Amino acid sequence: MSSEKPASFQSSSSQLPATVQDAGCLDIFKGIFRSTKPQETYSEKGPEMTSTHPSSSSSTLPPAYESLRQEMSQLTFNGQGDKLSELWERDEFIKTVHQAIDNVSAELRDVSMKLHENPELGYKEYKAHALLTDYLERKGFQVQRKAHTLDTAFVARAGNSNKVTIGICSEYDALPGIGHACGHNLIAISGVATAIALKTVIEKFNLQAEVKLFGTPAEETSGGKIDMINQGAFKDVDICMLLHGANLDVIYPTYLALQSVEVEYFGKASHASASPWEGINALDAAIMAYTNIGLMRQQLHPSLRVHGIIKDGGKAANIIPDYTRLSYSVRAPKYSQIDVLKKRVERIFKGAATATGCTVKLTWAAPYKDIVTNDALTRKFEHYMNAEGLHYPSKQEQLSKLLGSTDMGNLTHEVPGIHPMFNILNLRGEEDLSAGMHTKAFAQAATQPLAHVATLRASKCLAMTGVECILDPEFLRSVKHEFEAAKKTF
Ligand SMILES: [Zn+2]
Numbered sequence: 421m422s423s424e425k426p427a428s429f430q431s432s433s434s435q436l437p438a439t440v441q442d443a444g445c446l447d448i449f450k451g452i453f454r455s456t457k458p459q460e461t462y463s464e465k466g467p468e469m470t471s472t473h474p475s476s477s478s479s480t481l482p483p484a485y486e487s488l489r490q491e492m493s494q495l496t497f498n499g500q501g502d503k504l505s506e507l508w509e510r511d512e513f514i515k516t517v518h519q520a521i522d523n524v525s526a527e528l529r530d531v532s533m534k535l536h537e538n539p540e541l542g543y544k545e546y547k548a549h550a551l552l553t554d555y556l557e558r559k560g561f562q563v564q565r566k567a568h569t570l571d572t573a574f575v576a577r578a579g580n581s582n583k584v585t586i587g588i589c590s591e592y593d594a595l596p597g598i599g600h601a602c603g604h605n606l607i608a609i610s611g612v613a614t615a616i617a618l619k620t621v622i623e624k625f626n627l628q629a630e631v632k633l634f635g636t637p638a639e640e641t642s643g644g645k646i647d648m649i650n651q652g653a654f655k656d657v658d659i660c661m662l663l664h665g666a667n668l669d670v671i672y673p674t675y676l677a678l679q680s681v682e683v684e685y686f687g688k689a690s691h692a693s694a695s696p697w698e699g700i701n702a703l704d705a706a707i708m709a710y711t712n713i714g715l716m717r718q719q720l721h722p723s724l725r726v727h728g729i730i731k732d733g734g735k736a737a738n739i740i741p742d743y744t745r746l747s748y749s750v751r752a753p754k755y756s757q758i759d760v761l762k763k764r765v766e767r768i769f770k771g772a773a774t775a776t777g778c779t780v781k782l783t784w785a786a787p788y789k790d791i792v793t794n795d796a797l798t799r800k801f802e803h804y805m806n807a808e809g810l811h812y813p814s815k816q817e818q819l820s821k822l823l824g825s826t827d828m829g830n831l832t833h834e835v836p837g838i839h840p841m842f843n844i845l846n847l848r849g850e851e852d853l854s855a856g857m858h859t860k861a862f863a864q865a866a867t868q869p870l871a872h873v874a875t876l877r878a879s880k881c882l883a884m885t886g887v888e889c890i891l892d893p894e895f896l897r898s899v900k901h902e903f904e905a906a907k908k909t910f
């Protein structure tokens with residue numbers, strides 16, 4: 421990680437008037453230069469979407485900003501004649517990002533459909549790994565396959581320096597029985613699209629920056645990002661971002677912290693008719709645990725979740741079961757709340773063992789942490805989605821919706837990050853209850869051209885959020901400052 425100013429950014433912002441620095445100089449210019457909304461056009465032929473951002477004239481610049489404008493006009497990029505302010509004025513960065521993604525739209529659609537047609541479970545995403553890494557290599561990325569000792573993880577990098585490193589994540593695992601019902605085929609291509617756009621911008625404008633796309637397996641099950649974090653995969657990225665398709669638009673998602681447990685009861689088998697009194701019934705322990713957790717729910721705060729199934733309830737009706745196994749998860753809005761909840765369910769699991777004379781073994785999986793949404797990055801993403809015609813409900817309203825859990829939460833505890841969710845069912849920002857995530861209907865929706873259009877639209881905005889981090893050291897500093905302050909509350 422580095423907070424150093426890119427060498428290509430050849431003027432010190434410390435020379436700018438204090439009030440301007442506080443406001444974020446690039447924002448001021450963009451606010452002035454880009455006052456008109458982009459015009460979207462949708463091609464009849466396919467899922468292409470282009471946006472045109474008409475340049476506005478600097479003649480509207482208020483006199484107070486004239487000295488700043490002159491100062492900005494001195495900023496140049498290495499090897500380029502263009503001035504930073506002129507590039508912004510002409511929306512060169514936005515045009516480049518849009519063009520780069522539109523150019524590969526058909527290819528990404530093909531990748532997305534192939535992933536969807538070949539759903540693979542966590543840590544078994546071999547075809548997806550091959551498809552994505554081959555494609556990224558063809559696009560000029562340096563690709564590390566089987567990264568961080570995980571057979572289906574990868575890291576694809578591009579750029580000419582690591583002064584600023586923008587991390588993006590792709591996921592590509594599916595769900596048992598219902599395939600890509602979480603739309604991870606779309607998450608996969610959103611990461612690729614965003615990385616391609618950033619690579620194009622970095623190379624075209626000769627920016628001292630790097631983009632790293634992380635292929636992160638097994639989000640639905642074990643949490644590949646947790647393994648990758650433990651192996652230091654993200655230690656040199658400045659930020660990391662991931663997009664997730666949904667049936668609504670949310671930039672402040674409340675993803676719950678989660679920890680799962682396998683509960684095993686060990687009893688003693690006996691003939692269920694001839695000598696049941698000689699047995700110790702492990703199924704009785706499982707049923708007691710299941711029932712008592714149900715009773716406990718009345719005393720749980722509505723924001724907490726405990727849910728589970730009996731995976732092994734015995735082998736035959738005429739044998740007193742000597743072994744049963746349950747799978748449970750506990751969830752809470754904050755990772756710091758998980759421990760208390762764990763203790764409550766552990767009392768129940770152990771109590772059922774005591775009551776029945778069984779022994780019990782609890783095996784807790786690595787926890788998924790809650791999402792810590794970086795506000796500064798989110799507002800930047802929102803700014804670009806607004807320009808695409810998408811407007812969000814209030815932050816409070818968004819936060820009030822409890823969602824699932826994700827290993828991206830763990831990553832947002834390590835580096836500043838965001839996890840915006842975009843609606844794949846319509847582009848208007850209206851929640852659609854006809855196809856919730858983890859349903860067959862959502863899997864079907866993830867194949868539709870509209871979902872592809874929505875994915876690329878959000879990818880363009882995510883890429884521009886990354887571009888802002890590269891171009892504006894003050895902004896990146898504010899992102900990191902916010903993260904450091906938030907860490908104290910983890
Ligand atoms: Zn999911």
Ligand SMILES: [Zn+2]
Pocket residue numbers: 602603604639664
């Ligand atoms: Zn998902």
